[in-house]
Amino acid sequence: MTTTPRILIIAGSDSGGGAGIQADIKTVTMLGGHAMTAITALTAQNTLGVQDVMLVPADMVVAQMDSVVSDIGVDAVKIGMIGSAETAHRVADRLEPLSVPIVFDPVMVATSGAVLADEATITAFQRLMQLASVVTPNIPELEALGGEAAVLRHGCHLLAKGGHAEGWEIVDRLLSPGGGKRELRGKRFDTDETHGTGCTLASALACGLGAGLPIHKAFEQAVRFVRIAILEAPGLGQGHGPLGQQFVTDFQWEDPE
Template identity: 40%
Template sequence: MSLSVEGTTRAEEQLSNEGVAMTVVLTIAGSDSSGGAGIQADLKTFEAFGVFGCSAITVLTAQNTMGVQAIHPLPVPFIVAQIESVLSDFDVAAIKLGMLYNREIIEAVAAIIKLLTIPVVLDPVCVSKTGSPLLQEDAIEALRALCRVVTLSTPNQHEAYRLFGYEGGESDLPGILLDHPAPVLIKHHATDTMCADMLYSGATKRVYVADLIDSNSEHGTGCSYSSAITASLALGFELDEAIGRSKQFITEAIRFAPAIGHGRGPINHKQGGLYLAARTLCHY
């Protein structure tokens, strides 16, 4: 170990003078007052993956594990100001998009995204886990167009049906998805014991399988899954490995979910991160 004249290590000198280099990611999404989904879940996921998370809030929601009680979209100029404020100061390595709610917000965000060359992962939020609508009806076309210009979109089966006409089977795969210019990860094809996610990239299909956890605590899984993929891409993982390690993270976060709330509870981001860290150490 190299020591300076004062007796401190050179590494310590560097830390005190320059700080620690850290990968920065940005989430553009809605706020969840219960802390289980939205930007709150995104930031917890970023922390678990060891990246620095920034946020631009699109919508304020009053919600808990039982449902969404109120939605308040923020003015588009203020949303844009948040995004530009982060991008002008930080070297952002990847962006996650979550709840965008209306056509005006989607189009404003899309205009910014099209100017960037970094990975962008879209969780095309349409409905909450409790069934509350989180996207205005006239915004579906704008959201569908946004799916075409991102690095990856991660709809669940309901969202995939609304966006692409996907009905759940390979034989039902519509031409719009076969000809889609960007990869699409359709989540949660479940059997009695396993949960599979399907990645479609043109005519190519890849399956990601994990244990099906019998749990009522799945609030924020879509947000956290897409954020985990975003963090992994920012750290330099290829898409296939980014999805695989994120699938492991989500599975363990559900397995050790905290018993809080009276409805569909949140997941355990910390435990998911610990599992991922342990697996990483096993490779060394």
Template identity: 50%
Template structure:
């Protein structure tokens, strides 16, 4: 019998429900897992963009995580929006308090509409503290460029940046190719043992809000349920592709996915 899979999500709240904690909870639930949360920030946003970010006091962020880990426990951790250097340091302490629990680190830096979600001076903290703690790191091309200083504009660039991130201490990296110009989207899962490609025709749609959060949470759910890494990523990738295709068309901007398609 497959494990339920307890996932502790440490990320920001999206009032529009398409990304952040809300997308994470929907994803974990849709894939049969159990989601618990430690909220790092409250954002004011919808499909048109982010108009406000209100950080949660760090002692409360850590207390949320501690309350979950001390009672319910976790089989995987997933991190998203962290905000600033102090928050990155606090979340690193959370990860260190559960060293045997694999962490899926989504290095969220910019919202779909372009609003910054990570302070510029916190990028170094992510490199120093989060990348080496990642069982799986899930950067898109701009995030990979920021973390490595390398240009990421082709599949070969994805590989070079992925190799650099592995050298920085990540145990596995899922290099996302959605921002790389091409008719087909290619994501590359890289580990010290080799690589696995995930490819599909590019979906021409504006309803892509929260794809990164959703993919990372889906990967974390698979790991929490005991799936091998490649199987967890493969299931997560297929889930996101279908969720994009079934997007309900909500909002006037970058709309959300259909996270609940598996339940219907």
């Protein structure tokens, strides 16, 4: 692909720069894409936790989407923290006419443990899963969505992240609605520098799909990118530190040591 993939990111802002829109922009930029944003929430947040959240009105969220899509266009969409049930439905309305890959990261709880989606919003996730090409929950989020079969029933792929499992090995699985499965296995790194891993993975996946990669290649590239970014974390803050997306230069799949 000779043109720059245009990635629309619909997510919340992290004032500490570790997750959310900030992690998404860094990831898409390092992968050669152009990041456009529709911010759903402002958070007062650092490596220790989320101190405050202010939701952006749904009208403003969709206005941001309309503004960039009508002018710049879009090759793929990444959805992260959605903010409210109303915003979820309004975003779904805007995405329905688009024929581009959509990666949905069903953000419910921050790395620090802060709750970022209420019950009504989680229920509204059903509409976004119906539109998604890939849904990327971690283990607790997958359970809250009803398990693998419930997600695949929407006709999307499922990237089931393994970081919350026990043991020395992390297994990330890509499941297709037709029954196919691909696994990537890697050793667990002994580190707390993991703030923004889910956001980074979903954005890397969206960027790969927006650039025209087949889904299994985009999956491999995204996992590789996240693992290197963890190893390259700059060690900032007193809690769960941000990744080092800015230091990732080689992201073809081969598990880093």
